[in-house]
Amino acid sequence: MATLELLNPVAHAGLRLRLTPRFSTHFAQIVASEFLQAMQDHPILFTKHPETGAFYAGALLALEPGDALSDNAGVEPYRPADLVRQGFFLAEGNLAIDPDAPVFTPDGTPLFEANGEPSDALRGVQRATHILHHGLPETDAIIARFLALRLIEPIDIALNFDDGSRLRLDGLYSISLDALHALSDRDALDLFRRGDLQLAYAQTASIQHIRRMAKQRNDRLSAAPA
Template structure:
């Protein structure tokens, strides 16, 4: 990443953002606030940060690295997670900054400032996404810390077979253990309920059925390529 530059309407009046930036993202981080909406379309799993070993949540958009099965020409037809919306933008000392060399900025993208130097709806969406992440990342970390404390996360290995004879295995993913959840003492379950954690647990566990949709999309594309 290049040096960050603080965003201002005069210096960046011609800056344009690529909204079709999802083509190569097969796993996108999400925060708890997004999960009720994201779970309508995507499977949600937990995985570990390879540097820190800490858990974080994300949506699976592809079954292979670098391939997004939901995106058409890089653009998502449905919900765009905040982490995709804010691509190229960062918070630095409480101010919005940009990476001028980010591939999220392209000459034929959508303008972020209008002719008066005011934020366009595109930039307003970025600002909302960054606010959501700033607030949601520590909240989600706290939820996952409680899940770990009560041993509610379990590894889940997914193997998928396709009509061309190929097989894909998804490793390193974790899901909420409903068995462990239902075995919790009443006092602990009540505490998790009051924190809103139970809602997240059930939403995540139900969302994994979308893996079947991803497998069907990939299988249909394989068949189309051979017909």
Template sequence: MGRHRGLRFDPAARVPRQFAQIVASEFAPAALDHPILFTKRADTGAFYAGALLSLVAGESPLAGTFRPADVEREGFFVDAERIVIDRAHPQFGAAEGEPLFDPEGSPSPSLRHVQRALARLDAGLATTDQLVQRLLQVGVIEPIDISLSFDSGEKLVLQDLYTVSLDALRDLSDQDALALLREGDLQLCYIQAQSVGHIRRMAQRRNDQLAAAPV
């Protein structure tokens, strides 16, 4: 802790995220504000769940109350039960910002917030991986086509994203449906599928922004 006593971090220096990983316990709060979708890791090809925060990389996320733990802990990691930081992250480069520790050497409120986010991720990653694997095993995850056109003439195509197929859910055998129900997966499936409707709201918001932008 001594090396980091004077270290400050500025969350405002974070680069806006277009897509952030979430865990199963975050599905319900995330679905209030954002579409929940699945995608594959570039390095392993493994599926994971995430919240679509904006339609275009680098743009500010859609306003809402939900902040993924993966965003809240950005720049902080867990290594062998210790919290470590990425000093190269932009939020640690500012001369001003929030201290990591108070004058007595205890974690500041901001650092405690990060600790809670890391704990939420650590507790939920394995459970969420298992959820995704069960959905893949019964074949209810399918690609989703997101092609958007705006009044300005701009077009956006979001690729490599997946959703739960409600048709596939309805076609499940009684045995598979009961198994998903008992695991609590069915509720999460419907939360995820319904959250996709936020894409229309995000598109309308961007359309309004483009229309209001100076020519």
């Protein structure tokens, strides 16, 4: 269990944060307010917490652990708030850190300016923490409404590559457009008024990125020396 320290501009004046364009995982949890940004770069899917079995939403950043990251015309893709705030936690409403987290390195970006004010990097962490603090319960409620209407279903993702390799992505779920379009006018209107309908369509539209990611992976495999 990590030992947390409340963030302090005096005690942590020399602390530096490693800002890296690479992601630390191939699948990162996101909240509802991130859907419209995340869908520009990543497939958004649902999966279950291994401990609790509860559904949560996430952005698929790569096809499998250790796989090269998806690239969108050289533009840095959207970074989920859960990755921005790595190493930082909320403790009774205050920002705390795990000083042993690998994101803190001697050659990183300072967390504080010389006058003790938060740096741009720390302000980004503060925004990410705020997004998660308010967004997690909101997203849980949205997913509960999707489940109550039986809109979430398993998605079958089986990819074949030119070198003969195959890849299956198991344990993932998506909104069923058939179920969505079969909703009663009352339920559809309720989803629309809550803003859930927009999120449902954003999630289903984002799945198109899997085809692009598979093509990129196939191109890398084809270009690799025999």
